[in-house]
């Protein structure tokens with residue numbers, strides 16, 4: 001047998017990746033070493049110290065030689081109580097991205113279509129493609145609100161098994177109104193996924209639709225995450241609230257024991273700190289207002305936000321040049337200028353007051 005060096009030039013050829021994957025760019029948020037990181041919509045605040053203490057104590061009691069609770073009943077039960085739904089209406093995964101992947105594995109695939117309305121969260125398209133699900137898209141309006149005529153056209157033309165909304169929408173910031181979401185729910189033939197990663201900042205939630213008309217809204221799935229308002233991006237935990245049939249479908253495609261024991265404790269214990277979380281949301285919303293007010297004095301176009309970030313478009317200077325000026329000042333924001341419908345746009349995550357001051361000073365300098 002030939003000697004095959006690991007990856008060396010004499011090694012045997014590996015098969016190419018699936019042809020439909022080879023064109024994917026991957027999902028990149030530039031990772032630059034800076035002092036002020038305002039590019040990934042995390043919470044700038046650490047989780048409450050009481051949560052860290054409770055988690056440390058709970059971790060000491062975990063039987064690490066055993067597999068975790070495969071059903072994650074403690075965590076799901078606590079989430080179900082917090083939303084006033086049954087435990088069979090909750091499915092958890094490793095971040096809401098994995099929740100979205102499970103929905104696409106269960107309901108998508110090569111013979112199905114996923115519909116979405118851009119600009120929106122890029123991972124809806126990306127995970128659709130990873131799961132081999134064709135994507136049908138339509139544009140949002142110039143002010144980034146949903147265009148219900150476009151939604152009707154896309155739905156009629158593609159008969160989507162899944163339709164994605166993101167509310168509040170990343171990266172544009174606005175939440176879709178309950179009337180708009182209700183209208184879309186009335187049009188789609190399949191599952192309507194409402195990604196509420198920033199839901200705690202929004203004035204309303206699609207959870208209310210499920211509550212008000214459980215039979216008529218059976219197909220509405222609400223996806224949430226612990227990564228943003230809960231200050232727990234490092235934990236990788238997300239979940240959905242949906243009809244039990246949707247939960248069972250996701251369980252079919254999730255790997256056994258995909259939620260480790262420490263993560264289950266982390267999520268369960270976090271729900272004891274709702275007041276702290278609400279205080280964080282209020283503090284960040286106040287800072288968001290301060291940044292928006294500062295934008296009004298600068299040569300930038302900007303849009304109202306119901307989330308922990310703001311989209312803006314410098315009017316007198318190229319977005320990429322402004323992005324580089326900010327990096328030179330050790331401030332990192334997200335460059336969205338090459339995304340569909342977002343020419344010239346940057347997105348800034350609301351940080352701590354002193355981080356926002358650094359951002360605004362650097363932006364003012366760049367646009368001077």
Ligand code: PMP
Pocket residue numbers: 040041094095096097098121166170195197198224225226227233236237238
């Ligand atoms: N949905 C939206 C709209 C997001 O912005 C993000 C994070 N960028 C996610 C889902 C994924 O979050 P996570 O996987 O950390 O829960």
